[in-house]
Amino acid sequence: MAKSAAMINAPRKDRKFTWKEIKRQKVLLIIALAVFVYGIVFYYLPLFGWATAFIQYKPKGGIFGSAYIGFDKFKFLFTNENIGFWRVMRNTFCMGALNLITSTFMAVFFAILLNEIKPTIIKKPIQTVSYLPHFLSWIIVVGILHSALSSTGIVNDVLIKLGVVDQAINFFAFPEYFWGIVAFANVWKETGWNAIIYLSAITSIDPTLYEAASIDGAGRWAKIKYITLPGIKPTFMILLLINVGNVLNAGFEVQYLLGNGLVKKVSETIDIFVLKWGISQNDFSLGTAAGIFKSAISILLIVLCNAWAKHAGEERLF
């Protein structure tokens, strides 16, 4: 990371703003200009659209033809109890945090265990299978989850045969199971994929460290604890910091597809809230306000975690 920053900032000796130079790289400049215009339209114009939150948006008038209302929408969002914004915030944050913790733990755990398998002929097929769920869409995953957890599905079959329950449980009808199901679905889908980066971090650890530890009589556990775990710590920290900023983003598809009337109170996330109020109810201003609040919290989370990492003397983003 430090290296790439240096590469961007390094002064280039041969860069001169002369007419000759501009003419020479005119092809590059034309491509750059086209891509720049594209970026302005598709990435930066929506940022100006944040203004929508401060006006009573009317499709006919557009942003400039609608009345200015200041922070009214934000006030409504934070104080109106019927729309349940704080409940939605809590759901998003709790599910995001739960997903982050479980999926990171499983990815590290899986990577370390997989690394202990030495013969490639066994390791490789396991790895290939582990990537599979990442490539399936959430719709497929939810469908699979649904048939596995249905009353005639495999989970209820096993539970009944083991005598844990005597009647099939309808898992999707109870709010207390919902967050757990979402976390499990995430772990099922992404463990193998998330482990790729940790595996590559483990392989880049100097093998002589392990050999030296063996000579000193270190067992498998000691080697994992004193060599492998410290070795992947920088990767772990960087990924943690990136993902903390995404905690509030990690809640749309699976919650939207799995949610139903009975678990609505715990399943709705900010993105679903924005979709519901913004698109379905046509209150563009309220939807935008909720979106801005989400972005603000995400950025705050990144900055806070980064400051903490800096304080603790760990790897950090900026």
Add this chain to the structure above:
Amino acid sequence: METKNKHKKPINGWNIAFKVFLVIFMVIFLVATLYPVINTIALSFNDGTDAVRGGIYLWPRVFSTKSYKTVFAMENLLTGFKISVLRTVIGTLSSLAINALLAFVLSRKRFLFSTQLSFFYVITMYVNGGLIPTFILYKNLGLMNSFNVYWVTGLVSAWNMLVLRTYMKGLPESLEESAQLDGAGYFTIFTRIISPLCKPVYATIALFVAVWQWNNWFDAMIYNRLATEYTVLQYELMKLLSSVMNQSGSAETAKDAGGANTITPITVRSAASVITMLPIICVYPFLQRYFVTGLTIGGVKE
């Protein structure tokens, strides 16, 4: 291997316990990953009325291909399949071409604005307008109810561009210089010299974009809900599945769901799922080594 084994501690209880645990964990992991997929395939080849009884695990009980015939007779699914293939092909090729061109420009040492333009795009990774402003924009650009919303909106991706740029920066500069001495322009350098060397990283990015295109349904739901001629396979599959999910979420027991006539039989749903996941299952194992490298470059970059 040989030298390592020499230093290994003599076999003791802990070592054996660890090995047993490792084997059990991996077996559970493999079963948990593969079983649902195999079960879906088994269900799709089973007779519809027989499947309601449950108890089909790894192999169909009463073999039948009727479900597939039913699926292929559904017009909306066929349209969805066609559009999904089209958007995957067009979206992947266009996005790869644009991102590669941009990465090529940004990785040229002489280029006057590489710092500024990189920064301009890196910002988009952290801040975006959000759903509603984006929705308003697409509406104003006339991207509602059109095929274009599938590929125009995702042409440039900062992350993919960074992976490509990192790879191109690693290529020797002398290649470009010698080509320029031979009178080659930038466009020739890009198509004839840089691109052939970038095949592995192109494959990685193409795979990422293709999977994203194939699996995406949100844009179809938001922007093309009313334009049924531009529906995509995933969205149609979601409609098939959601009728059942709403049922089990309501107060009625899930048992009624299987037998009710209004709901698509589980075998048909499974057949549609198999058709949706098959292309990806067939392709990804062969591209494995590419995406592992791609992800590692990307991870280090960030």
